[in-house]
Amino acid sequence: MTEVALYRAVRKPAAYYRVRRRIVRLFQSAALLLVLIYTLFPYYWAFVSSTKQGAALYRAALVPALDFTYYRQLIDNPVFMGSLLNSAYVAVATTFLSLFIGLSAAYALGRIDFPQRRTLLMIILMISIFPQVVVLSGMFELINWMGLFNRPSALVLTYLLSTVPFTTWVLTTFIREFPRELEEAAIIDGCSHFRILMKILLPLMGPSLASTGILAFILAWNEFLFALTFTLTDENRTVPVAIGLIAGNSRYEYPFGQIMAASVTVTLPLILVVLFFQRRIVAGLTAGAVKG
Structure with a gap:
């Protein structure tokens, strides 16, 4: 055959x-x-x-009753709406500060040669995995000493402890992937390291900044332990604490419906933020960094 x-x-x-x-x-x-x-x-x-x-x-019914009474109560509740504004302020401020500090540190760790660079990067990674309860007492003393207790600014400072190491680690990985020819050409033209970072690398890091920024925003938006510890009054609390403190009309009533309405309301901004930046991430990933 x-x-x-x-x-x-x-x-x-x-x-x-x-x-x-x-x-x-x-x-x-x-x-x-x-x-x-x-x-x-x-x-x-x-x-x-x-x-x-x-x-x-x-009743185990999967069809909603379309009764939005709980949502109207939340909108009419000044404490809950104030907690939404507090969470937005804390999350946005934490995200921008984390990206600024993390980007600066990531450029130094990813591009500038200095002794013990790898050791420093490992220390940053170890800090990011510390449990919150380990640093709770120390942060409490620091916040109290700085006079920021019971203020949203205290939460911004506290959340940087967990978001900055994470953003630094992730952005360092992205910066290492960029070709060095871009920086070498800029150095020949007389650019400083700061100008290289701001004018050359930053416009190309849209996908990495969007992804790390979203994760930092979600972390700051959902955090509960530090927010419960460092805020005491209703006007300074964030949304997770406000939801946790929702109570019924009596000690025997569990406000399940109100809590679910508040949870849906709080989750919706996160979904919108992720959907909005997801399009930018896909566009940035398919555009390509170097064309020639």
Whole structure:
């Protein structure tokens, strides 16, 4: 038997490969559907629960009742709306300061040669994995000494302890990936390190800045322990603490519907921020840094 005849004997028909591709796509679609259900169902259940009152909360119905009484109560609640503004201020300030400090440190760690650079980077990584309770007492004394206790600014300073090491580590990895030819050409033209960072690398780091900024924003928005410790009055609390302190009309009532409505309201800005910056990340990743 010749080689051509042998190939024709063992070759499978084209219909087999079409069926195989369809089966693979079917399994991929089913896996994607399961992941979406697993991740989105808790948020949908929270929305359904937030539209029910009384005994309807205990009925296993997946269709929302479309009763937005709890949402109107939240909008009319000045304490909750003030906590939203506090969380927005703390999260935005923490994100910008983390990116500024982390970008400066990442450029030094990723591009400038100095002794013990790797050791310093490992120390920064170790700081980022410290549990919050380990530094809680020390930060309490520092905040009290600086006169920032019971102020949103205290939370910004405290959150930098966890966001700066993270942003520094991630941005250092991105900076190392850029070709050195860009900097060498700029140095020949007489640019300083600061100008190289601001004029050359920064415009190319949109995807990395967006991704690390989103994670820093989410961390500062959702943090609970430091916010509960360093704020005492309602006008200075952030949203997670405000939700945790929601109480019913009596000691025997658990305000499940109000808590679910507040949780949905707090989660919605995060979803919008992620969707908005996700488009910018995809555009930045597909644009390409060097063209020639």
